[in-house]
Amino acid sequence: MHQPVNRNAMLYIDRPPERHRLVQKLQSITELTAEERQALLDLPMTVRSYTRGEDIVRGGGIPSECCLILDGFACRYKLLPDGRRQIMAFHTPGDLPDLQSLHIQTLDHSVGAMMPTLAAFIPHASMRTLTARFPGLMHAFWRDTLIDAAVFREWLIGIGRxxxxxxxxxxxxxxxxxxxxxxxxxxxxxxxxxxxxxxxxxxxxxxxxxxxxxxxxxxxxxxxxxxxxxxxxxxxxxxxxxxxxxxxxxxxxxxxx
Amino acid sequence: MHQPVNRNAMLYIDRPPERHRLVQKLQSITELTAEERQALLDLPMTVRSYTRGEDIVRGGGIPSECCLILDGFACRYKLLPDGRRQIMAFHTPGDLPDLQSLHIQTLDHSVGAMMPTLAAFIPHASMRTLTARFPGLMHAFWRDTLIDAAVFREWLIGIGRxxxxxxxxxxxxxxxxxxxxxxxxxxxxxxxxxxxxxxxxxxxxxxxxxxxxxxxxxxxxxxxxxxxxxxxxxxxxxxxxxxxxxxxxxxxxxxxx
DNA sequence: CGCACTTTTGATCGATGTCAAGTATGGTGG
DNA sequence: CCACCATACTTGACATCGATCAAAAGTGCG
Structure with missing residues (x-):
């Protein structure tokens, strides 16, 4: 988690088979039409692979893409100056851990791989086009970020009480x-x-x-x-x-x- | 915080003077045009007042309005079965503590007043009309919920580490x-x-x-x-x-x- | 003036952290 | 295929932060 962001190991796959996990994930929290499903499958994405301990997204930056976990396992975490680490979320295939970067400039935490992980990167521009064209998907994504927040709150209770x-x-x-x-x-x-x-x-x-x-x-x-x-x-x-x-x-x- | 939801003390003000706090709050996290500001000020809202310990919104319900803190001080909290309480957020005038209810059916926590508090209720329908008409405001609201989540994450670090x-x-x-x-x-x-x-x-x-x-x-x-x-x-x-x-x-x- | 609530103080306890060492376990290179 | 190394897991002894309990002292309000 403290090594440089993934350098090599970059492969460009236009339609990775794991892509359907995004559809699956969104369907687990909302209803999707056939067109919306297809639009999700058609999203352009760049795929990279990571090994345990590598950062998929580095905190502090200003991302121009959203990251989608295709396979593997990732977490969002933040470090205190003295090295104490707090993991704030675990992410499974289908999750968009930094969806927020669409609307918030600087990323205030990092996303790291916890095992060999395949991540896809979708340009913000594509996401914006998609959500403008399919309001249903915009709501699905918004809903996803809200559930994200709900999970944080539950963790808060857990750790606090x-x-x-x-x-x-x-x-x-x-x-x-x-x-x-x-x-x-x-x-x-x-x-x-x-x-x-x-x-x-x-x-x-x-x-x-x-x-x-x-x-x-x-x-x-x-x-x-x-x-x-x-x-x-x-x-x-x-x-x-x-x-x-x-x-x-x-x-x-x-x-x- | 454990008494029945506010009963009396309900006054209907069409344009409470504290209404500008919403504009102020949104402007502290994003840019607004003059039209957007006006549209916010024109939102229909019902105002109620609460005293310390009263619930403004009760968890578990399916709200049909969003709540806006006009004046006073509120918190979001959740109770464990045995009475332990975790407060998850403090809310100051201008905040929309349950904005998420627009996209998530059941509210998974409560909002309580911590001092004499004035809260306005905006029908979901009005919010939907507003955001459909002003995409800039939709993004402002989405951004607000994202910052909300960012604050939860920071609290998570605090309590955890x-x-x-x-x-x-x-x-x-x-x-x-x-x-x-x-x-x-x-x-x-x-x-x-x-x-x-x-x-x-x-x-x-x-x-x-x-x-x-x-x-x-x-x-x-x-x-x-x-x-x-x-x-x-x-x-x-x-x-x-x-x-x-x-x-x-x-x-x-x-x-x- | 009295009651309810909050703040403060002291004493004690216990859950969890820290430190340190020993034991798997899995991957790598010879 | 084995030896070795790094990493993760396990165990024990001990330390400590913060909880709990109880009571006193403020504070505000009707």
């Missing part, structure tokens, strides 16, 4: 539902390519404490967590322990447990 | 700049109608600890805090202690200290 066990359980609940939204959580199992240190930086804890809490959750057979793969074994009890209420995700359809 | 002294100093820095944006902080002094318990719920601390930290800041002559009025005496040093960087507020013009 939940204890370590509740926080970690809550994060697992959230990730499970979000992965389900893009059909990446068959069998209540999903890839969670974050180290315990990453989780700690996301939840305002120390890596050591994250480790201990995870051991508790595993001992109680609520989850499995290993090899960057999480399985939720007892969804109801996990939700209860997390004080989890999915309203804030504002998903239009949510597969039942 | 700053210690109590940094958090409190940071909050004071933020409030000062935001009040300046609507010209409510002459002489680096502003009204902060929050009890120490409120501050604690906003920053993820206990009221006792907030008290002790405030005493430190006063002892060091960085601020004055009393009678719900805050004066910043040593802006530079306060910023330093808070590790404060105003970028995230995305204000277009920021009066110098």
């Amino acid at each position: 939940r204890d370590a066990h509740e926080r970690i359980a809550h994060l697992i609940c959230e990730m499970l539902l979000r992965f389900r939204g893009v059909e990446l959580a068959p069998d209540n199992t999903f890839r969670m390519p974050a180290t315990q240190g990453d989780i700690a930086d996301a939840l305002g804890l120390s890596n050591v404490h994250v480790n201990r809490v995870l051991q508790d959750l595993r001992r109680d057979k609520l989850i499995t967590w290993g090899n960057y793969t999480v399985s939720v074994l007892k969804w109801d009890e996990l939700q209860k322990r997390a004080l989890f209420d999915a309203t804030y995700l504002h998903q239009v359809s949510r597969a039942a447990a | 700053r210690d109590a002294h940094e958090r409190i100093a940071h909050l004071i820095c933020e409030m000062l700049l935001r009040f300046r944006g609507v010209e409510l902080a002459p002489d680096n002094t502003f009204r902060m109608p929050a009890t120490q318990g409120d501050i604690a719920d906003a920053l993820g601390l206990s009221n006792v600890h907030v008290n002790r930290v405030l005493q430190d800041l006063r002892r060091d002559k960085l601020i004055t805090w009393g009678n719900y009025t805050v004066s910043v005496l040593k802006w530079d040093e306060l910023q330093k202690r808070a590790l404060f960087d105003a970028t995230y507020l995305h204000q277009v013009s920021r009066a110098a200290a």
Whole structure:
């Protein structure tokens, strides 16, 4: 996350197959017409690949493109001057982590890859043309940024008023539902390519404490967590322990447990 | 904050004088044309007044109006089942705390008054007409929600990775700049109608600890805090202690200290 | 004047951080 | 295919920030 922004490894694919994830993601939070779906698939994009620790977008800059996660796993984070790191969001395929750059000049945080990740870049101009032509998509994007904010608020509650066990359980609940939204959580199992240190930086804890809490959750057979793969074994009890209420995700359809 | 939503005390004013605060607020984050300013002033709104502790908007509902703070002071908060409260934002005159309800059905948190507060309600339909007619205003509103999200992220960092002294100093820095944006902080002094318990719920601390930290800041002559009025005496040093960087507020013009 | 709320103070406790060492684990090059 | 290295995970001992509890002292308001 502290190395120079990706240099080589740049390949130009006009229509990467993972592109449909954007459609899928938007459909998980709103309704789309066939034309809108097609317009999304037709967006011009430049694709680059990143490895763990690389910055996909560097904070402080003035971006001229929006970034779309096609495959892999990314996070938004910010560093304090003395190196403390706060991860503010995890991003799964289909997410547009810096959509805000369309309307806010300087990016106030960075986006980093947490595993080998494929990211597409869409020129702001194309986004503006698209939203001008399809008001439905403009609303979809606006809605997406609003849900983004809702997730931040929920994290705020978590870090501010939940204890370590509740926080970690809550994060697992959230990730499970979000992965389900893009059909990446068959069998209540999903890839969670974050180290315990990453989780700690996301939840305002120390890596050591994250480790201990995870051991508790595993001992109680609520989850499995290993090899960057999480399985939720007892969804109801996990939700209860997390004080989890999915309203804030504002998903239009949510597969039942 | 736990009493029934305001019942009586409802007065219908077509053009309350405080209405210009909305223009002022939007101008602090974007440029407006004369027509856009006029259109904002012409918005139909119903005005109600609230006292400390009353809910202006109740979470869980499906609002059909947007709420605008005309005068006073409000906060957005959410309660955990066991009564723990997290305040997620403070709102000053000119703010639209539930603008998101335009695009997200159910409101996932509440808005409460922290002092006698005047709030105006603008029907969603009017907002939609307005934004359809003035794309510039649509962008202004979108931008506002994005800045909202940026502030949440900054709070996230604060609660997650700053210690109590940094958090409190940071909050004071933020409030000062935001009040300046609507010209409510002459002489680096502003009204902060929050009890120490409120501050604690906003920053993820206990009221006792907030008290002790405030005493430190006063002892060091960085601020004055009393009678719900805050004066910043040593802006530079306060910023330093808070590790404060105003970028995230995305204000277009920021009066110098 | 009294009540409700807030601020302040002191004493104690506990969740979580820090430090340090040891143990997997996976990738790389020889 | 193995040895090695870097990274991540695990464990234990100990430190500390901030929570909790309780009570006193202000403050404002009817």
